Amino acid sequence: MRVIAGLWRWRRNPLRRTTDLAEGWATLVAALLLLLAAPAAGWLCGALLDSSLQQTVRVQHEERYPVTAVIAALPKDRRAAGFDGDSPKERSADTRVIATWRAVDGSKHKSAVSAPLSGWRTGDSFRIWTDAHGTQMKPPMDAGTARLHAALAGTGAALAAGLLIEGGRRLFVRRLVLLRHRRLDRAWAEVGPDWGRTGAGS
Incomplete structure (x- = not known):
């Protein structure tokens, strides 16, 4: 107009x-x-x-590799946190566990990683992303x-x-x-x- x-x-x-x-x-x-x-x-x-x-x-898909991590140990304190409506913090959907994995170069690694969701048991496996030497990385961006x-x-x-x-x-x-x-x-x-x-x- x-x-x-x-x-x-x-x-x-x-x-x-x-x-x-x-x-x-x-x-x-x-x-x-x-x-x-x-x-x-x-x-x-x-x-x-x-x-x-x-x-x-x-570049990220060339430098990052999916590997299978196996849970070797669970956190000592596995009690579920009670819901607090006054708390400003949100509960994380990930669970920190001790896991082992083998990198694409053949090296073995053991470290604390974030496992998606919860309810894991020792011996369970899930996928993580690492570089060629086994260092954990974030998942690569998709197209x-x-x-x-x-x-x-x-x-x-x-x-x-x-x-x-x-x-x-x-x-x-x-x-x-x-x-x-x-x-x-x-x-x-x-x-x-x-x-x-x-x-x-x-």
Whole structure:
């Protein structure tokens, strides 16, 4: 609606001011930028981030390996913690256990790790991720998650570009309004003192 109102200032009218025409051009340029530049900025940002994240995904899958960890010992205090509604801390869904595993280079390891969920018993096994030497690592990022992050970043960049364009248009129009007011003040200063005195014989 604002675009239509701005373009309407191009209509032929003897009262049309130069600032009206400038506002019409500013509205047209802003509309074109919103339709073309903002989506392009979002696409470019998303594409660049997706390329970078996909490279990170490939590197992580090359450097991290899934291995089977076997529980060797459980925590000494296995009592379930009572629920405390006043406690600001959330109970963790993981359980720390002592586990053993063999790395892809053949080395054996034994350390405390986080086992998903609870209810484990000695001898149970679960999967963990390690580097080539057996050091535990976080699971590698998957390609789908990388694409989602890139899409969200691209959408954010497009919205930010749109807000920047609209903010620039509003600032330009505000300056035009101030210019109109200054011109009106000057015109009034010239004719104001004699306003209504025509033909009064003064």
